[in-house]
Amino acid sequence: MRTPNDLDQLWMPFTANRRFKQQPRMISGASGMYFTADNGDRLLDGLAGLWCVNAGHDCKPIVEAIRAQAGTLDFCSIFSVGHPKAFELASRLALLAPDGIDRVFFSNSGSEAVDTALKIALAYHRARGDGGRQRLVGRERSYHGVGFGGLSVAGVGAHRKQFGLLLPGALHLPMTYDKGRNAFSRGEPEHGAELADALERLVGVHDASTIAAVIVEPVSGAPGVIPPPQGYLRRLRELCTKHGILLIFDEVITGFGRLGTNFASHYFGVTPDIICSAKALTNGSVPMGATLVARHVHDALMTGPEGSPELMHGYTYSGHPLACAAALATLDVYRDEGLFERSAAMAPLWQEAIHGLKGLPQVVDIRNLGLLGAIEIASAAGEPGGRAQAVFQHCYERGVLVRASGDNIVLSPPLIISQDEIAILFGAVAAAIKAQA
Numbered sequence: 001m002r003t004p005n006d007l008d009q010l011w012m013p014f015t016a017n018r019r020f021k022q023q024p025r026m027i028s029g030a031s032g033m034y035f036t037a038d039n040g041d042r043l044l045d046g047l048a049g050l051w052c053v054n055a056g057h058d059c060k061p062i063v064e065a066i067r068a069q070a071g072t073l074d075f076c077s078i079f080s081v082g083h084p085k086a087f088e089l090a091s092r093l094a095l096l097a098p099d100g101i102d103r104v105f106f107s108n109s110g111s112e113a114v115d116t117a118l119k120i121a122l123a124y125h126r127a128r129g130d131g132g133r134q135r136l137v138g139r140e141r142s143y144h145g146v147g148f149g150g151l152s153v154a155g156v157g158a159h160r161k162q163f164g165l166l167l168p169g170a171l172h173l174p175m176t177y178d179k180g181r182n183a184f185s186r187g188e189p190e191h192g193a194e195l196a197d198a199l200e201r202l203v204g205v206h207d208a209s210t211i212a213a214v215i216v217e218p219v220s221g222a223p224g225v226i227p228p229p230q231g232y233l234r235r236l237r238e239l240c241t242k243h244g245i246l247l248i249f250d251e252v253i254t255g256f257g258r259l260g261t262n263f264a265s266h267y268f269g270v271t272p273d274i275i276c277s278a279k280a281l282t283n284g285s286v287p288m289g290a291t292l293v294a295r296h297v298h299d300a301l302m303t304g305p306e307g308s309p310e311l312m313h314g315y316t317y318s319g320h321p322l323a324c325a326a327a328l329a330t331l332d333v334y335r336d337e338g339l340f341e342r343s344a345a346m347a348p349l350w351q352e353a354i355h356g357l358k359g360l361p362q363v364v365d366i367r368n369l370g371l372l373g374a375i376e377i378a379s380a381a382g383e384p385g386g387r388a389q390a391v392f393q394h395c396y397e398r399g400v401l402v403r404a405s406g407d408n409i410v411l412s413p414p415l416i417i418s419q420d421e422i423a424i425l426f427g428a429v430a431a432a433i434k435a436q437a
């Protein structure tokens with residue numbers, strides 16, 4: 001029988017399907033810092049897959065752990081039964097998390113980790129007899145995945161507009177992006193800590209007694225790598241504490257060494273009540289999300305009859321054995337190879353290299369923190385994002401994979417990137433930008 005393998009049937013996510021199918025870009029393999037295209041060309045991975053392959057591709061200990069697990073316990077749910085690796089992984093994550101955050105709920109993606117966090121926040125207040133707190137606060141120009149919860153608090157209009165009203169009662173803080181005052185900042189920009197005070201205004205309008213949680217990406221990634229202004233996160237923490245509002249950090253991108261620390265919470269010295277993680281948790285090898293919860297939030301829910309589930313929430317594949325095995329091996333690699341320390345050590349070089357693109361035609365801003373970066377390119381009239389797309393395509397054709405997000409080229413390489421590879425990456429991006437002039 002013929003094996004069907006047309007392009008038509010697959011509806012690709014976040015992709016211009018019709019354009020792609022006219023000009024497909026097929027990947028057939030990956031190793032270390034490189035993808036291999038189906039024509040045999042190598043592609044330097046400037047995005048760690050999609051912000052997830054922090055230890056590099058085809059990392060042998062992780063591959064072996066998945067293989068071994070598949071042959072031992074392929075599947076077991078953790079609804080009312082358990083398997084040891086799920087408990088081991090939760091214990092390991094509790095050790096990596098900031099002090100006070102030591103309870104872990106597993107899911108399969110960043111979107112689910114976020115929706116889990118939002119639901120825990122609502123359930124927490126209700127369990128404490130404060131069930132009027134139902135509003136969830138996000139921020140303009142943020143990304144929290146594609147579930148209805150995460151989308152409701154997210155702040156990119158283009159992601160939301162197809163899907164109607166979303167959750168009632170969601171509110172948004174102003175975005176922290178301020179090109180006028182902060183363009184070409186190195187690391188955290190100087191201006192804008194006061195934007196956190198917008199939470200006071202929301203409290204003034206809606207009253208704290210209606211607000212359950214604030215969720216922010218410590219560094220906004222997908223919408224264009226936007227580091228927080230100096231002092232902003234600390235101020236937000238203080239205001240949340242003052243008003244009894246839970247603070248959720250969505251660390252789906254910033255977790256696991258992206259900023260040279262376990263989590264961005266450590267980098268900024270600000271501890272939220274809940275952390276959402278995914279992606280690099282398994283080095284991207286098996287889908288997994290983890291919502292890390294402060295003990296006090298968890299304990300508030302450990303009430304009611306002991307024989308009843310305390311949280312009516314969970315996914316068939318929460319704590320999937322393959323994902324747990326992959327994550328445990330991944331954490332070992334991060335530790336044994338010192339990848340978070342390596343990331344911290346490479347960050348100054350990364351910063352120099354990315355800011356070396358200042359002055360190229362149409363480059364209107366450059367942002368960076370840790371091993372994250374974005375180059376913003378002014379769009380041509382009537383063609384938003386067009387130049388960034390052209391830069392992406394130009395780089396792809398010359399063996400470098402970057403991502404276009406709106407008018408930005410966003411970058412987030414595996415933490416194993418070398419000095420030479422940093423030079424190749426930015427050399428390709430610079431050439432591509434010049435070619436658009």
Ligand SMILES: Cc1ncc(COP(=O)(O)O)c(C=O)c1O
Binds near residue numbers: 217250
């Ligand atoms: C901050 C943040 N939250 C959530 C998500 C959603 O993760 P997933 O695509 O695994 O659902 C992403 C994905 O990029 C993200 O960057």
